[in-house]
Amino acid sequence: MALKDDLTNAVDGILGTAFEERDGQKIPTSDDIALSNGAVKLDAAFLYADLAGSGVIAKVCPWDTTAKIIRAYLDCSVRIIRAQGGEIRSFDGDRVMGVFIGDRKRTNSVKAALKIQWATENLIQKKATARFNSVKNNDVKIRQACGIDVGISRAVRAGIRNNNDLIWIGRPPSFAAKLSDNREYPYCTFISAAVYDAMLDEAKLSKGVNMWEKRSMKFAGGDEAVYRSNYEWTP
Template identity: 30%
Template sequence: MNASELQDIIAWMIDGARSAPTPPQMMAECSERLVRAGLPIWRVGVFVRTLHPEIYGRSFFWTHGGRVETGTVDHKILDSPEFAVSPLAPVFRQGVEVRARFDDPASARFPIVEDLRAEGATDYVAVPLINTDGFVNASTWTTRQPGGFTEEQLSAIRSIAVPLARYIEIVTLRRTASLLLDTYVGNRAGEKILGGQIRRGHADTMDAAIWLSDLRGFTALSDRLPAETVVEILNLYFDCQVSAIRANGGEVLKFMGDGLLAVFPVDDYVGDEAEVCSRVLEAARESRAGVKALQFPNGDDVERFRFGVALHLGRVLYGNIGGGDRLDFTCIGPAVNLAARLEKIASRLGRTVVASERFAGICDGGWSDLGEFPVAGFSRAARVYGLHDEISAAAN
């Protein structure tokens, strides 16, 4: 093992592995440089836990002569029989190093040993990658060298683990920040916040189609069902909308109890007003079908979900609003206020989908003129439109 080259690799990692701009590229370059320095690694794995509601962790596998392969696992992995007998279990749970020499009968307690032995491996070591706060990720190192790793080579692996842990911690923190912002404020808002738009009052104007929806009868529903059941119902209900909104270019900005506010930006990149409004209407139809198919038990009966959504097109103010150091990235303006009023009108009319005159005039979706209605806070009445294919519940 060339000590000088090893130190160069460690220095390169401490400096941020600048010649490898992505984690897979960093892993490939680091592994290949270690091989050239005399470390006989055949396969390297890195396992990074994430702060994500659906994904427990990500994996990166480099194999000598091959590419870096990436993957993800969900939270169910922790309760799986495979994880219980994996060398990684004690690494994650106790932060300890685990070695499996393939000529040691005791290593047979790990089923992965037989799989790797069949591929010619002779030694395997799992090394914890410990963050500055004690949080543990893991790395695995496998060789085909006869007799396995020497003590000098194991020492080199341990020395690499330290800067590798720091690199992973930095990259993961930024990725976690991005994922959390995407999860809680949306992708577009998250990009702006990470880009430095964090001061109160810092806002932009943009043209957007506005979506404001509400679950009908939610107050009565909350009163007669256990809180846990209400949460489950809301999650099912929002699932029907969020997937349709995101698939059609929208961004969910806010959940307000049973309400949902989303925007579909209009610009040269995503398309003109007609194109954007057409996708908004498609999302509304998909959501309507999804919600209609849902049902929940209420005693001996089964109730259907009922919801309404108002669609409008206008200019909004999009940015940071709040008090002190507690801010919310959202959109405001008369256009949003009108959408909120239209949603209340939809409820009174028993309609699922209603649109403003401007939205319906741009989007050819088969609209019926439902008439003019006074709108609280606005000097003029608003003309409201509903879909031809929808019969008002109030007319039944």
């Protein structure tokens, strides 16, 4: 069968799919969902951690230095997300996505984001500057941003057999990814109003002072209330 026929049959089959949706009691893995028509509905917080300016780092630093910086950022992000009760469900270059469920999903994801900022500023930046001349001599600034949104999403599998992965359908993962694209240093953590309004004070206040500043940004053709913070949290 020619590739054109394969593609035609695949598109017809996918567009005609009747999904079998179920409520998720845990954060699903790819093996938990049928490739053909499975879907899991989940109320979750999505955190995207995104290393900023990696193209600039790659331009002025040797490839192995760049690789070490990216690996250090992703390693710290993964460890922090998991320590805060989240699960990793996606890597995309120098970006990672964590998923949180449960009553503390907003608070835990926000604390994770603030800890990722601490690790970037106090570990990765300082140690890379001390170790690598290319970072020091070019005054490389290692920056990052985290975005978080919360709500109902669906997980389905996309791809073909032996070459597939989970994709997440819904506003929360899309908006969280968009929030992580912000570059407003020293403000490096961005959360939706849905996160801010229901997270605990332990993630909202520092010594009685609100750590968050209300802003507005465009998303999906509308104006959205968001909150940004220039605070960090020592693990």
